[in-house]
Amino acid sequence: MHLHKYEKIWLTFGLGSLALFLVIIGFAAFWKGTHPMSHIETIDPQNVEAHESFKPENLGLREVAEGKYAVNIVASAFNYNIGTDADGKPVKKIRVPKGSTVLFQITTKDVVHGFQVAGTNVNMMVEPGHVSRLETVMKNAGEFTVVCNEYCGIGHHQMFATVEVYE
Amino acid sequence: MTTGKSRKRPVIESGNPQTGINLKGTFISVMLLGVFILVTWFGLYALFLSR
């Protein structure tokens, strides 16, 4: 089996490009810690309240340190429970300052959901029995729609929230 | 596949990759394809980093 010399050059170039991509994403993942969300912790989907982070009073946004926030969310068809505001109304919008570090922690009580802060790199699957957890720096200001991006039933498109990153 | 049925022709014209057939056009085409892949990938990696 013989390769034409141009094919050898082409395959070397192609393999080199693929190797370069792998080196870049491998370096970013293993040395800089930018793996895609792969949190290992499990939870009983029928009793998520037993987990400290998902007790009703702990849901929603909380400043844990200067410029550091945590958001706890329980997803269910077809709603994100982000806690209640001072008037007891369900929270639909999270506001954080630009440049802050935000830890998103989310789980589901029923079926598989998605959680994407559209326009950012916050994009994770939410599966029954698992906790999805991702910490990120909100680099850009703006209003970002949170969408459930994994089909969860016939009300799937009505499942949303908003993240506002202010200057 | 059948072999040896076709008419005779000089070896230089054949597509046998072993021989020195002119594949310059092919080479330029695939390299353009490679550049397209590189541009796409780095463009989207930059978008990823900016978010």
Add this chain to the structure above:
Amino acid sequence: MLKNTLFPKKEARLYMAFMHVTFASLLIGGLMGLLQTLSRSGQFKLPFGINYYTILTVHGVILGLVLTTFFIVGFQFALMGKTVGISDKQRKWGWIAFWTMLIGTIIAATTILVGQANVLYTFYAPLRAHAAFYIGLALVIVGSWIAVFVNFRQLYVWKKANPGQKSPLLAFMVTINMAMWFIASLGVATSVLVQFIPWSLGYAATINVLLSRTLFWYFGHPLVYFWLLPAYMAWYAIIPKIIGGKLFSDSLARMSFILLLMFSIPVGFHHQLTEPGIDPTWKFIQVVLTFMVVIPTLMTAFSIFATFEITGRRKGHKGLFGWFKRLPWKDVRFLAPFIGMVAFIPGGAGGIVNASHQMNTLIHNTIWVTGHFHLTVATTVILTFFGIAYWLVPHLTGRRLTPKLNKLGIIQTIIWTVGMTIMSTSMHIQGLLGGPRRSDFSNYAGGEQVSTWISYQVAQAVGGTILFIGIILMIYIFIQLAFFAPRGIQEFPIAEEEVDADPTPKILENWYLWIGITVALILFAYTIPVIDIIKHSPPGSLPFDWPIGR
């Protein structure tokens, strides 16, 4: 191998049966696609209270699983019949395969249409469809397995009768594709038979969601290669004949198919990159393996260009790209697959991005992904299948592709190209802006971001409408070729090797070796993570019926 001799009637009838289901699926599935894009534009409401997710499920199942599988099994039977022959007994088993698949399809489709399976074609647990849906799907797969073993048997019998000879290239390729399909579909079959059916019938209380998804995607990625490989068969071994050339290299074609077999399967995690419960190191290992599957495609790209250039130069066309100008642009048997090849350039580049580990968060479950596979499967693969149908259908029915039908085919190809360019491009852009896939029209919380998405959804409806016109035209051409075109002999084009081609190394037909490596790679990529998933599994999930309106 009498390429210009028609198949015996009884043989042609089997292959045509698969074609009829293919094009009936195209019409039904395409209509669903049209309704989806119209509905999602926000300008139209679905009539009679039809649910968006019902038509979305029909669209995915009928086009992604039924159309593709029927066309591929039928086309591959025809290739085997032409190159290695089929016995009466094998043909009978071919019919059993056909009917098993068809009955499965009808059961699954009916269940979806009566609203008992709004679970989309991925049927992710713990959404629970009616058991009939899973049983129907299982029958489609079992039917395809019968075809797998008939094809294996056909090659085996030929080898016995032709000792020491290398197998015909197309028969080799069919066998590779069927070996891959069988190994891969074991995953989804296990999940459906062991997990879904007992659970949907109430014999098992709960289901392991992550395990079911992992088994699905163990199957789900080779599935797309099962679609692509028949297109590659046409590109390697049929298109050269259509443009008046020869095979570029029998050995390299076989080598690339072997690499596709080895690296198509141990890569399913790249569909699960953003899922909890899977170690990121194992995700990265499968990302590396995914990049390996790019290599045979790089080889394929070179081989296609080289076939074009060698053929053109031999005809006396000079200059760097003289050969390119003189390709048979007015022959739809060439033009349609050619557009398919072009679409695979952005399709493939996008695929590398999708599989790039953390970069996946840029596009995961956004409508970019829908745009991606409408380039790869709904353009590259389907236009190549159309390109095959233009000669295969009349060859089977003893008719001819007339100049008029050829012209209609060219118009069809152009309509498809325009419609898909509009639809797929707007999907890609909307996806990068965060617009989700698989969602009915929604204003969400309103705002600028959402209104931008909606403007792209309107563009998708325009593209979808153009594509549907293309489907109607294709159906018309198919009916003409099947029933009304003038009688005659349409060539079954199979390219030959160069006279002085290098002999193909015997090792390329060492099935034990290649299947052995394939299995070893699968065991390497999956054993530890699957043990992890089972060992660290959370309490199982109860079934959920109400979210899908049951």
